[in-house]
Amino acid sequence: MTWAWSSPTRSSSSSRRARRPRPCCQRRPVPPRPPRDLEPGRCVTLTVCLLGGESSGKSTLALALQGHLSALGWSVALVPEHLRDWCIRHGRAPQAHEQAGLAQEQARQIEQARASPGVELVLADTSALMVAAYSELYFNDPGLYAHALGQQRGYDVNLLMGLDLPWVPDGLFRDGPALREATDRILRRELDRTGIAYHTVYGQGQERLQAALRIIGHRLGTVLVPDxxxxxxxxxxxxxxxxxxxxxxxxxxxxxxxxxxxxxx
Structure with missing residues (x-):
């Protein structure tokens, strides 16, 4: 491909001269404008949902995001994992007939946070989709996917936890790394099948936090962490x-x- 650039038009009647193309490199496009910094306080309700199996770092990342974004002046609402709270409160894992109620309550809490006055960012430490995935894994029941995926489609940013973190038991019904990998496969399958966009975040500590912040910042159109x-x-x-x-x-x-x-x- 060749290019011919003309010189600026002059008042004289002289003809335009074609400039020779650069033989050693292609013409570089004009770089896009950097995203403008948004002032905290604007009317933004962005929902960020964290997905991943057991011991994949969801809760740790959610807390880190809340702390960092709040320090930058954003009004952040953190929605905890209802399933985890339920297991702690009841001292057992839920049964098959209790799964639908857990999924509905998780979705309700997220919607409640999104509707809260003054909230700019909602961080959901998982969603009804996680309950639906566990229903398939434990009870061979795919019946919760339709509602869960409908809810998931309405979230702005979906962050899937990478499996590069070591599996650590916490004494709360964790079944091992094999289940974590199976959960990851199911989540990817359902998100891909329904065309719901998601980002996989990797790394430990600050590396994972900064990766998530870059994704969120891009969606907001602002810079939350240096590139x-x-x-x-x-x-x-x-x-x-x-x-x-x-x-x-x-x-x-x-x-x-x-x-x-x-x-x-």
Missing amino acids: PVAARPRQAAWVCERCSDPDCEHRLFTRLTDARSVNPG
Whole structure:
């Protein structure tokens, strides 16, 4: 592909001169404008839902997000996992006939938080979809998916926990890493099947927190954490008679190196 750029129009009747294209690099598009910083206090109700099996870091990440976003001045409502609270209160795991009520209550609490005056961000430490997944795993009952997925579709950001964290028992009905992996497969299957967008977040501690913040910030159109790519130093400047673009030189030598590795000699 070739390009021909014309010089700015002048008042004289001289014809426009076509400029030769840069032979060593393609024309670079105009970079998009950086997202503008939003002032806390604007009318925003963004719902962020965390999904993942046992010991996948949902609650830890939810608390970390709440602390970070609140420190930035956002009004945040954290909706805890109703299933976990129910198990602690009753001292047992729920039975098959109790699953639908648990899913409905989780969805109700999320909707209540979304409707609360002044709340800008809702962090849901899981949703009815988790109860539906457990119903399939434990009781071979897929009947809760229709309602749960309908609710899930209305959330703005869905964060699926990566399985790169070690499995840690907490003494509360945890069955082991095999169930965590099975839950992850079910969640991905249902989200993919219904076309619900989600992001998988990996890393431990600050790494996972910053990954989640970048996703949320992108959805908000603001910067919640520095972008590591933007902070990375550019290649050292070099003298080029054609374009003076250090990244272009870097790409040129990378292509040459790759070509030599494929066709040595």
